Amino acid sequence: MEGSLLTLAWVAIVGFAVFMYVLMDGFDLGIGILYPFAPSEEARDVMMNSVAPVWDFNETWLILGGAGLFAAFPIAYAVVLPAMYLPLLVMLIALIFRGVAFEFRFKARSSRHLWNKAFFLGSLLATFAQGVVLGSFIQGIEVEGRNFAGTMLDWLTPFSLFCGVALIAGYALLGSTWLIWRTIGILQDWCFRVARRLLIVVLVLVAAVSLWTPFLDASIAARWFSVPNILLLSPVPLMVGFLAFGLWRALDEGREVLPFAFAMGLFALSYLGLAISLWPVLIPPGITVWQAAAPPETQVFLLIGMAFLIPTILIYTAYSYWVFRGKVTGAIGYH
Amino acid sequence: MELDPLLLSRIQFAFVISFHILFPSFTVGLACWIAVLEARWLITGKALYRSLSEFWTRIFAISFGMGVVSGIVMTYQFGTNWSRWSDIVGNVLGPLIQYEVVTAFFLEAAFLGILLFGRDRVPRGIHFMAAVLVATGTVLSSFWILSANSWMHTPAGAELRDGRFFVTDWWAVVFNPSFPYRLAHMLTAMFLTTGFVVAGISAYYLLRNRFLEHARVGLSMSLALITILAPLQIFLGDLHGLNTLEHQPAKIAAMEGHWEGGARAPLILFAIPDNEAEANHAEIAIPALSSLILTHEWDGVVPGLKNFPVEDRPNPEILFWTFRIMVAIGMIMLTVALIHLVQRVRGKLYSPHWFHKLLVGCMPLGFIAILAGWFTTEIGRQPWVVYGMIRTADAVTPALTGGAVLTSLIVFMMVYAIIYGAGTYYLFRLLTIGPSRLNDEDLEIPAVAQGHQPKRPLSVPGESIEPAE
Numbered sequence: 001m002e003g004s005l006l007t008l009a010w011v012a013i014v015g016f017a018v019f020m021y022v023l024m025d026g027f028d029l030g031i032g033i034l035y036p037f038a039p040s041e042e043a044r045d046v047m048m049n050s051v052a053p054v055w056d057f058n059e060t061w062l063i064l065g066g067a068g069l070f071a072a073f074p075i076a077y078a079v080v081l082p083a084m085y086l087p088l089l090v091m092l093i094a095l096i097f098r099g100v101a102f103e104f105r106f107k108a109r110s111s112r113h114l115w116n117k118a119f120f121l122g123s124l125l126a127t128f129a130q131g132v133v134l135g136s137f138i139q140g141i142e143v144e145g146r147n148f149a150g151t152m153l154d155w156l157t158p159f160s161l162f163c164g165v166a167l168i169a170g171y172a173l174l175g176s177t178w179l180i181w182r183t184i185g186i187l188q189d190w191c192f193r194v195a196r197r198l199l200i201v202v203l204v205l206v207a208a209v210s211l212w213t214p215f216l217d218a219s220i221a222a223r224w225f226s227v228p229n230i231l232l233l234s235p236v237p238l239m240v241g242f243l244a245f246g247l248w249r250a251l252d253e254g255r256e257v258l259p260f261a262f263a264m265g266l267f268a269l270s271y272l273g274l275a276i277s278l279w280p281v282l283i284p285p286g287i288t289v290w291q292a293a294a295p296p297e298t299q300v301f302l303l304i305g306m307a308f309l310i311p312t313i314l315i316y317t318a319y320s321y322w323v324f325r326g327k328v329t330g331a332i333g334y335h
Numbered sequence: 336m337e338l339d340p341l342l343l344s345r346i347q348f349a350f351v352i353s354f355h356i357l358f359p360s361f362t363v364g365l366a367c368w369i370a371v372l373e374a375r376w377l378i379t380g381k382a383l384y385r386s387l388s389e390f391w392t393r394i395f396a397i398s399f400g401m402g403v404v405s406g407i408v409m410t411y412q413f414g415t416n417w418s419r420w421s422d423i424v425g426n427v428l429g430p431l432i433q434y435e436v437v438t439a440f441f442l443e444a445a446f447l448g449i450l451l452f453g454r455d456r457v458p459r460g461i462h463f464m465a466a467v468l469v470a471t472g473t474v475l476s477s478f479w480i481l482s483a484n485s486w487m488h489t490p491a492g493a494e495l496r497d498g499r500f501f502v503t504d505w506w507a508v509v510f511n512p513s514f515p516y517r518l519a520h521m522l523t524a525m526f527l528t529t530g531f532v533v534a535g536i537s538a539y540y541l542l543r544n545r546f547l548e549h550a551r552v553g554l555s556m557s558l559a560l561i562t563i564l565a566p567l568q569i570f571l572g573d574l575h576g577l578n579t580l581e582h583q584p585a586k587i588a589a590m591e592g593h594w595e596g597g598a599r600a601p602l603i604l605f606a607i608p609d610n611e612a613e614a615n616h617a618e619i620a621i622p623a624l625s626s627l628i629l630t631h632e633w634d635g636v637v638p639g640l641k642n643f644p645v646e647d648r649p650n651p652e653i654l655f656w657t658f659r660i661m662v663a664i665g666m667i668m669l670t671v672a673l674i675h676l677v678q679r680v681r682g683k684l685y686s687p688h689w690f691h692k693l694l695v696g697c698m699p700l701g702f703i704a705i706l707a708g709w710f711t712t713e714i715g716r717q718p719w720v721v722y723g724m725i726r727t728a729d730a731v732t733p734a735l736t737g738g739a740v741l742t743s744l745i746v747f748m749m750v751y752a753i754i755y756g757a758g759t760y761y762l763f764r765l766l767t768i769g770p771s772r773l774n775d776e777d778l779e780i781p782a783v784a785q786g787h788q789p790k791r792p793l794s795v796p797g798e799s800i801e802p803a804e
Contacts, residue, residue, distance in 0.1 A: 147419070
C-alpha cells in the first residue's frame with residue numbers, strides 16, 4: 001500500500017506540472033495566436049511585453065512535466081515520446097522560433113516583421129502540435145514489451161488533428177482573457193469582443209471532442225455512461241455549463257479579472273474530464289500508472305526534494321508575478 | 336539506400352548538444368560576473384558598475400534565451416531517439432534531471448525576469464538577490480547535469496536487474512567517481528570561457544578607443560580571473576585525466592594514441608592514428624614522457640588500445656586530435672595569463688595594442704576548448720552509453736526509422752542555422768553599440784518608483800540598439 005500511495009503522489013505531481021504548463025504557457029501561446037490580428041503594432045508591443053518577464057518561466061513547466069515523466073514513470077517517457085516523434089519535432093521547432101522572437105523582435109529593424117511572423121507561427125504550430133499529441137495520446141499507443149511498436153505516422157488521425165484545432169481555440173481564449181486582465185483601452189476592448197467569439201468556438205469544439213472520445217474506446221464510454229457513473233460524473237459537464245455562462249456574463253459586464261479565472265476553470269474541468277476518462281491508465285490503451293511507476297527508492301528520493309521545492313517554486317512564482325502586477329501600457333521598451 | 340537510425344540519432348544528438356553547450360558555457364560564468372557587478376554597484380553606488388551590469392545582462396538575456404530553447408530540445412531528445420536508454424536508466428538519472436529542473440531551471444527563469452525587467456520595481460537589495468539567484472541557478476544546473484553525465488561514465492550505486500538499473504545508494508549515484516573531477520573541470524572551463532569573452536570585448540573597446548572606463552574594469556577583472564583559473568585548470572585537467580585512467584583506460588589509450596601501451600610510453604605530439612593498421616602514421620614523440628604524465632613515474636605502465644577487444648575501443652582517429660586541441664588551448668590560456676602578469680607589473684595593462692589584439696583573437700578559445708573536451712570525453716566513452724554496461728547501439732529507440740531521424744536532423748540543422756545566425760548577429764550588434772552611458776547624477780532619481788500605478792518599468796537610457804529612424 002505504501003508503494004501505491006507514493007505512486008499516487010507522483011501522479012499528482014506530474015499531473016500538476018502538466019496542468020500548470022497548459023495554463024501558464026497556454027495564455028502566452030494564446031497571445032501569440034492572437035498576435036497578428038491585434039488592432040495595432042503598439043498593441044502587439046503591449047501583448048508581447050505582458051508576458052516577456054514570465055514566458056521562459058512558463059515554459060519551464062513543460063520541462064518539469066517531461067522530466068517528471070522520465071523520473072517517475074520512465075516507461076511512459078520511453079513509449080510516448082517515440083510515438084510522437086514528428087509532432088514533438090514540430091512543437092520543439094515552433095517553440096524555438098517563438099522563444100527567440102521575444103528577444104530578437106525588439107532588437108530587429110528591417111527584419112521585425114519576420115520575427116512577428118515567427119512569433120505567431122511558432123505559437124500557432126506549437127499549440128497545434130500539443131493538441132495533436134494530446135489527441136493521439138487519447139486514442140492510444142501501440143506497445144510491445146516496454147517499447148513503442150507502432151509506426152512514425154500512427155499519430156496522424158482526424159481525431160488528433162481535430163484536437164490540435166481545438167487547443168488553438170482554447171489557448172487563444174486563455175490569451176484573450178489574460179489580456180483583458182492586464183491591458184486597457186483599444187486592445188482590451190478588442191479582447192472583450194474576441195473572447196466572446198472564442199468562447200462559443202471553444203464550447204463547440206470541447207463538446208465535439210468530449211462526444212468523440214467515448215467512441216474511440218469502449219471503456220471510456222463505460223466510464224461515463226454506465227449507471228451510476230453517469231449521475232456521479234454529471235457535475236463535470238454541468239460545471240462546464242456553469243463556468244461558460246459565468247464567463248459570458250463576466251465579459252458582458254466588462255469584468256477584468258473574472259474572465260481569466262473562468263477560462264482557467266474551463267481548462268481545469270476539461271483536464272479533469274480527461275483524467276476521469278483515462279484513470280488509472282497512464283498510456284492508453286493498456287499501461288496503468290501502477291505498472292509504469294518507478295521503483296519506491298526512486299520515488300522516495302525525489303519526493304523528499306519535491307515536498308519543499310515545489311511549494312518554494314510556487315512562492316517565488318507568485319512573487320515574480322506580483323512584482324510585474326498591474327496594467328501593461330504604452331510604448332515601453334523591452335529591456 | 337538504408338538509413339541507419341542509430342548513426343543518424345548519434346549525429347543528431349551530437350549536433351543539438353554541441354549547439355546547446357555553447358550557451359551554458361558562456362552564461363554560467365556570465366551570471367556570476369553580473370552578480371559580482373551588481374554587488375559592486377550595491378556597495379559603491381558607482382553608476383559605472385550598474386551600466387556595465389546592464390550591458391552584460393542584455394547579452395546574457397539573448398544567450399540565455401537561446402540556451403533555454405535549445406535545452407528543451409535536449410530533454411525531449413532523450414525520449415524520442417533514445418527510448419531504450421530512458422527506460423534502462425530512468426530510475427537513476429530521471430531524478431537527477433528532475434532535480435535540475437526544480438532546483439535550477441525555475442530559479443533561473445523566475446529571477447531572470449526580475450533581473451531583466453524589475454530594477455525599478457523592486458528594492459536594490461532584492462534586485463541584487465535576483466542576480467545572485469540566477470547565478471546560483473546556473474551553477475546548480477551544472478551540478479545536476481554533470482552528475483547525471485558522470486554517472487554514465489562511472490556508474491555507481493545502482494545494480495542492473497532485468498535489463499534496468501535500480502538504485503542501491505543515492506549518495507554513490509550522485510557523487511559517482513568521476514563527478515567531482517568533471518564538475519571542477521567544467522565549471523572552471525565555463526568561467527574561463529566567459530573570462531576570455533569579457534576580456535576580448537573589453538580589449539576591443541580599448542582598441543576602438545570607446546567606453547574606456549567600462550573596458551578597463553572589464554579587462555582588469557577578467558584577466559585577474561583568467562590568471563588564477565588558467566593554471567588551476569591545467570592542474571584539474573591532470574587530475575581528471577588520472578581519474579579517467581583509473582576508470583576508463585581505453586579512452587586514455589585513444590587520447591594518447593597508444594596502441595601497445597606498456598612501460599616508458601612516449602608522449603606523442605603528432606600522429607595520424609589508423610584503426611585499420613592499428614598503428615600511427617607520421618608519429619613525432621618524446622620518449623617516456625606519457626608514462627611520466629599519466630603515472631608520475633618514468634617506468635609507469637600505461638594502457639594501449641590493443642589491450643582491449645576491437646569492439647570495445649573508442650575511436651583514436653578523432654580522440655587523439657580533439658584532446659590535443661583542448662590541451663593546446665589550455666596552454667595558450669596559460670600564456671595569456673603570464674603575459675598579463677608581466678603587463679600588469681610593468682603597469683602597461685591598458686596601452687599595448689598587440690596584447691589587446693591578441694585578446695580579441697582569443698575570444699572563441701574557451702568555446703572551442705569546451706567542445707573539444709566534450710568530444711573527447713563522450714566519443715571516448717563509446718561504444719558504451721553506460722560505461723562497460725550498456726552499449727550505445729542498445730539505447731536507441733527500436734521503432735525509429737532512418738527517414739524520421741533524417742527529417743528531424745535536417746530540420747534541426749536548418750533551424751539552428753537561422754536562429755544562431757540571427758542570434759550571433761544581434762549579439763554582435765549589441766557589442767558594437769556597447770554599454771549605455773550612465774552618469775552618477777542620473778541616478779539621483781529615486782531608484783524605486785514602484786507602487787500600484789499601472790506602469791511597466793521604464794527602460795534604461797540608450798537601451799534601444801536601433802539607431803533612431
